[in-house]
Amino acid sequence: MDCKDAGRRSVEAVRQKELEIKPESHVTTWEYWLNNVQDWCISRQLWWGHRIPAYRVVEPVVPPEKCNMSGEAWVAARSEEEAKAVACEKFSLGDRNKVVVVQDEDVLDTWFSSGLFPFSVFGWPEETDELKAFFPTTLLETGHDILFFWVARMVMLSLLLLDKLPFRSVFLHPMVRDSQGQKMSKSKDSDSSLI
Known part of the structure; x- marks a missing residue:
């Protein structure tokens, strides 16, 4: 998938204050990734995931x-x-x-299917009442470590497929770590103390 135009539009949205990234220290990372975005191979040869339609x-x-x-x-x-x-x-x-x-x-690459989340949950590609009511939203809160992998993909796909930003603001929180300083993660089964 060619991402150059969507990457350019994503950078421009932040510069024009249409999309806010907080803390602002992450804007440099945003611009670096999206100004240098490469074509994206959205298929994977795995036995699990969303089948390509x-x-x-x-x-x-x-x-x-x-x-x-x-x-x-x-x-x-x-x-x-x-x-x-x-x-x-x-x-x-x-x-x-x-x-x-x-x-x-x-x-599909997991970040591709995840990138469809802001609008696919509301019945897209149909123009449902839910899509009209809840897309776009105002705020996304997530970890700073997936700024490019998830947040940028949601923004690019929303711009490409609906010509709208998926949210107005992104709030990035720091990494949650265990007592040894390692990232707490479901995949590492180290997040049980958060429950």
């Missing part, structure tokens, strides 16, 4: 001129049945009962 048409054979550079025909859809319908329309395949599609085995 992309389907390859296996049958019938799609004419080469309608295929991608790899000679394959792909469609995006929410289900296998929807993929068959989309493939029939896109590639003029006729009877959808004779169409065979196979879903991509890759999963």
